Amino acid sequence: MPQLEQNPADPYALTPEQYIKANYEPTDRLALVVLNRQQAETIQRIATAEAIATRFQGWLRHKNAQGSDIYISQNVLNQDADGRTKADIKTIRHVYLDLDRDGEQALAKIKASPNVPTPNFVINTSPGKYQVIWKVQGMKQAESENLMRAMVREFGGDHAATDSTRVLRLPGFFNKKYEKGHRIDAWQHSCQTYQQSDFKVALGTGQELNPASSQKANAERGATHQRTPSENDWAWVMRRLERGETLPVLIQKVADYRDDKPNPQYYARLTVTRAYAFFKISHGENPQEVARAISAYPPHSSENGEEYAKRTVQRAIEQVARSRQHQNSEAPSQGQASQKLGLRITP
Numbered sequence: 091m092p093q094l095e096q097n098p099a100d101p102y103a104l105t106p107e108q109y110i111k112a113n114y115e116p117t118d119r120l121a122l123v124v125l126n127r128q129q130a131e132t133i134q135r136i137a138t139a140e141a142i143a144t145r146f147q148g149w150l151r152h153k154n155a156q157g158s159d160i161y162i163s164q165n166v167l168n169q170d171a172d173g174r175t176k177a178d179i180k181t182i183r184h185v186y187l188d189l190d191r192d193g194e195q196a197l198a199k200i201k202a203s204p205n206v207p208t209p210n211f212v213i214n215t216s217p218g219k220y221q222v223i224w225k226v227q228g229m230k231q232a233e234s235e236n237l238m239r240a241m242v243r244e245f246g247g248d249h250a251a252t253d254s255t256r257v258l259r260l261p262g263f264f265n266k267k268y269e270k271g272h273r274i275d276a277w278q279h280s281c282q283t284y285q286q287s288d289f290k291v292a293l294g295t296g297q298e299l300n301p302a303s304s305q306k307a308n309a310e311r312g313a314t315h316q317r318t319p320s321e322n323d324w325a326w327v328m329r330r331l332e333r334g335e336t337l338p339v340l341i342q343k344v345a346d347y348r349d350d351k352p353n354p355q356y357y358a359r360l361t362v363t364r365a366y367a368f369f370k371i372s373h374g375e376n377p378q379e380v381a382r383a384i385s386a387y388p389p390h391s392s393e394n395g396e397e398y399a400k401r402t403v404q405r406a407i408e409q410v411a412r413s414r415q416h417q418n419s420e421a422p423s424q425g426q427a428s429q430k431l432g433l434r435i436t437p
Contacts (some may be wrong), residue, residue: 104276115171124159126153154263159349176254186251210278223258229285249326262276323348337366366384371407
């Protein structure tokens with residue numbers, strides 16, 4: 091089967107094979123993720139860069155034509171890896187930014203900044219949205235993730251896309267999130283491989299991603315704890331709730347930037363409604379009002395919204411009580427705390 095051709099409208103856009111060969115060694119083991127949202131199907135394959143660039147292309151084009159989005163891991167996996175957890179990462183090859191909002195402005199800021207070197211690749215994933223990638227060497231996982239979080243703070247972008255296990259879109263295919271597929275094009279701007287010293291952004295401590303209400307808990311878990319993407323999502327939602335953003339807006343935002351999930355809407359509704367319940371209950375809001383607000387957003391559309399809301403609010407009540415007991419050893423018992431706050435849900 092012939093290779094996927096370059097975009098005829100832009101001869102400088104890379105084919106999938108060109109992109110893979112420019113980024114990886116032939117024997118690098120990588121993860122491919124093929125995600126079909128309509129069918130709720132997620133397929134992950136572990137293979138060498140050479141195999142993905144050649145033998146896999148026909149199958150990937152077929153899956154893309156059938157509605158699947160195509161993603162590739164940014165960092166190299168261990169020889170015996172059968173997944174892409176942090177423990178499976180062998181070598182850090184890239185740091186990256188996912189510019190999911192105000193992409194044009196953020197991209198211009200990156201290009202003009204003296205604090206980061208010229209990106210190796212810029213990928214246009216959809217109208218006004220970009221992924222910016224730097225090839226690196228000599229970085230540890232924690233160093234790369236801390237650097238990516240620092241770049242998000244400086245330039246914007248998706249804070250959830252700062253983990254070393256992340257998969258990003260493979261150029262040359264079509265973005266199937268839209269009714270009319272958007273071709274994903276990549277352009278190479280540099281052939282250099284960078285060191286951490288080439289990046290001058292202020293690294294900080296990483297705590298900027300935590301809402302104020304969870305900073306103490308994170309500190310108590312110890313400096314060795316690394317937050318998962320889901321924990322980062324929770325922190326982001328809590329911070330947005332502090333700013334007064336609404337449930338439907340937050341659900342859509344989370345669904346948009348966690349499109350790596352098999353069912354982004356389910357994940358977004360579950361994450362946002364649970365965070366909303368915890369946030370409101372911890373601020374002393376009436377449980378019935380909280381339940382009423384989230385009853386319209388059960389994770390499964392077939393689920394009874396009122397029953398889901400009751401369970402979620404009761405869960406939040408118990409979480410808040412445990413949190414306050416932990417913070418104050420002399421706090422009243424869970425039941426007493428709930429009664430004082432008016433947190434019980436009446437049948």
